[in-house]
Amino acid sequence: MFVSFGIALVLWLGFGGRAEFVSQETGPYSPVVYISGWLALLGIIAATIMTMGFFSNTIGRTVKRNAIRYGMRK
Incomplete structure (x- = not known):
């Protein structure tokens, strides 16, 4: 996640992706603009996937802990 953001930022700022995007009103743009955009989306x-996994794991542990602590009540 951080690697893709870092590479996208380097391409966007370091290799002229931002300057090209701002200077043109419409495409086609160079591959630097498209690659940095796709890497940022990635x-x-x-x-998002890591956040969903974290909260799923946290909720699962909470449910297990409460089942052990309070038992299964009807």
């Missing part, structure tokens, strides 16, 4: 998707 980072967002990875962060």
Whole structure:
């Protein structure tokens, strides 16, 4: 996740992706613009999946702890 954001940021700022995107009103853009955009999207998707996994794991542990602590009540 951080690697894809880092590479996207380097491409966007270091290799002229931002300057090209701002200077043109419409495409086609160079591959630097598209690659940095796709890498940023990949980072967002990875962060979303990791967040969902974290909260799923946390909720699961809470349910197990409460089942042990309070038992299964009807």
